[in-house]
Amino acid sequence: MPAFTLEAWVRPLRARLEGERLLLVCPTAFHRDRVRERFLALLESHLEEVRGAPMQVALIVAPPSAAKGHGAPSQELQAEHTATTGANRPAVQRVRPQPEKRDGARNAAAAAQRTEASLPYRFDNFVVGPCNALAREASVAVARGGQTGLNPLYLTAEGGLGKTHLARAIASAAREQGSSRVVYTSAEGFTNDFMAAIRTKQMDRFKRRYRETCRLLVLEDVQFLSAKRATQLELFHTLSHLLDAGARIVLSGDRLPRDVDGLDPRLRSQLTAGLVAELEPPDARVRREILRQKAASGGVRLPDDCRELIVENVRGSVRDLEGVLIQLVASASLLKRPIDEELTRAALHKLQPVGETHPLRPNDVLEAVAAFFRTRPETLAGRSRRRDVLWPRQLAMYLCSRYTDAPQKEIGRLLGREHTSVRNAVRVVERTILEHAPRRYQVEALTARIDALSRDARH
Numbered sequence: 001m002p003a004f005t006l007e008a009w010v011r012p013l014r015a016r017l018e019g020e021r022l023l024l025v026c027p028t029a030f031h032r033d034r035v036r037e038r039f040l041a042l043l044e045s046h047l048e049e050v051r052g053a054p055m056q057v058a059l060i061v062a063p064p065s066a067a068k069g070h071g072a073p074s075q076e077l078q079a080e081h082t083a084t085t086g087a088n089r090p091a092v093q094r095v096r097p098q099p100e101k102r103d104g105a106r107n108a109a110a111a112a113q114r115t116e117a118s119l120p121y122r123f124d125n126f127v128v129g130p131c132n133a134l135a136r137e138a139s140v141a142v143a144r145g146g147q148t149g150l151n152p153l154y155l156t157a158e159g160g161l162g163k164t165h166l167a168r169a170i171a172s173a174a175r176e177q178g179s180s181r182v183v184y185t186s187a188e189g190f191t192n193d194f195m196a197a198i199r200t201k202q203m204d205r206f207k208r209r210y211r212e213t214c215r216l217l218v219l220e221d222v223q224f225l226s227a228k229r230a231t232q233l234e235l236f237h238t239l240s241h242l243l244d245a246g247a248r249i250v251l252s253g254d255r256l257p258r259d260v261d262g263l264d265p266r267l268r269s270q271l272t273a274g275l276v277a278e279l280e281p282p283d284a285r286v287r288r289e290i291l292r293q294k295a296a297s298g299g300v301r302l303p304d305d306c307r308e309l310i311v312e313n314v315r316g317s318v319r320d321l322e323g324v325l326i327q328l329v330a331s332a333s334l335l336k337r338p339i340d341e342e343l344t345r346a347a348l349h350k351l352q353p354v355g356e357t358h359p360l361r362p363n364d365v366l367e368a369v370a371a372f373f374r375t376r377p378e379t380l381a382g383r384s385r386r387r388d389v390l391w392p393r394q395l396a397m398y399l400c401s402r403y404t405d406a407p408q409k410e411i412g413r414l415l416g417r418e419h420t421s422v423r424n425a426v427r428v429v430e431r432t433i434l435e436h437a438p439r440r441y442q443v444e445a446l447t448a449r450i451d452a453l454s455r456d457a458r459h
Contacts, residue, residue, distance in 0.1 A: 009035055009038070012027050013026060018058075020056065021056035021057065022055055022057050024058065024060070026061050026062075040057065121164070121169045127282070127286050127293060128286075129286035130283065131279060132162055132279045139277075142170055142248055143173035143177075154253070154274065154275070154276045155251070155277055156277070158281075160319035160320065161280070161282070162279050164220060166252075167220055167250055170250050174248075181216065182218070183217050190231070191224070191225070193206060194206060211242065211245075216248045219249075219252075223254055226260055226261050240270070259424070278420075283407060287314070287321060291325065294325055300325070302325075306328075310348065331343055361406075362404050362414050369392055372445075373392040375389070381393075391439075393425070395429060397417075398430075400422075
């Protein structure tokens with residue numbers, strides 16, 4: 001195995017014996033997935049050679065501080081392990097959770113513990129910037145039980161911008177402070193539990209978990225409740241009960257409550273009665289720190305010039321950054337070569353083709369859009385809702401988000417709108433590109449012009 005690969009992936013592992021199986025503790029879920037995909041079979045082969053017989057190997061996740069502790073990891077972490085059969089053929093299995101107790105509090109605690117253990121999200125590994133500072137501070141306050149005016153807290157963002165990280169960090173932090181009455185679930189999970197309770201005539205058990213024994217409810221993906229009238233009514237009464245009892249509530253969704261179609265007005269009002277905190281796409285500084293942290297936690301040496309190349313070209317979500325990093329590390333490992341600029345460019349082109357671009361100013365993009373449609377920037381920033389103005393304005397918002405590092409609030413101010421209008425415009429343009437070929441050709445032609453501007457800016 002190359003020295004780089006050994007240092008990056010194998011040395012950070014911590015080994016423990018638990019009965020007749022070997023636990024390999026990984027520092028992050030990212031690390032666990034890479035070891036499982038690339039090196040687990042090799043490790044198992046050597047283990048069998050040394051031991052003279054097959055042995056179960058489990059890959060589990062724990063931050064370095066937890067990995068050094070004592071106690072039974074199987075009770076602390078959700079493990080995925082590979083059991084090697086007598087024919088030396090690996091069969092992937094999942095460790096089944098222990099049967100839950102009928103007591104509502106233990107049921108809720110066990111469910112929360114399993115979910116949080118599978119993904120080690122914490123506040124200390126959440127990268128903070130102007131794009132998410134309010135959401136992060138509000139989440140910390142809720143986890144600590146302060147700031148009753150934040151109740152309920154509603155986190156909203158597009159996918160991959162950190163709302164799930166914060167939601168799970170809240171649940172984890174509350175449990176670390178000794179609270180065993182934490183319920184973490186999704187809107188889909190709440191719906192399934194509710195329907196199962198009706199079907200099996202166990203509504204008392206359902207209400208014990210979500211109302212009577214719950215002191216912190218974290219419920220994600222509220223948009224899933226769209227048009228589900230019965231579930232919405234049950235959630236409305238559940239939230240009312242929890243608020244009256246002084247329990248804390250955290251909800252998340254990929255859009256604002258007012259933008260969720262088919263949401264009952266009473267529930268919509270309830271969701272916005274506390275604080276609504278929006279997370280925006282990360283700016284260059286936050287993207288840089290996210291990459292640095294992800295690489296360091298995975299034991300990856302990412303040269304500064306390679307990091308800057310990724311920061312410059314990937315302006316989407318945290319998942320986009322992770323995707324490029326995983327592609328880059330996997331390529332370096334398989335090709336047995338160090339990470340360099342050439343390999344980084346290859347990884348970027350595989351996931352999202354990019355040119356030699358340079359971040360533009362929002363004003364540059366706005367002027368390019370206005371010139372393309374033979375109008376003036378002042379017209380696009382005006383109040384007109386005419387179709388021949390509305391579409392260019394939406395395009396300007398979309399292209400400013402794509403080609404600049406400006407936050408949505410700044411883009412909105414430039415065009416005389418709120419940042420929510422920018423977010424909605426991005427969605428409209430993305431949907432229109434897929435559904436209307438003439439508009440797609442327009443976007444492609446305009447994008448080519450702006451790409452040329454970006455290349456000229458570099459030179």
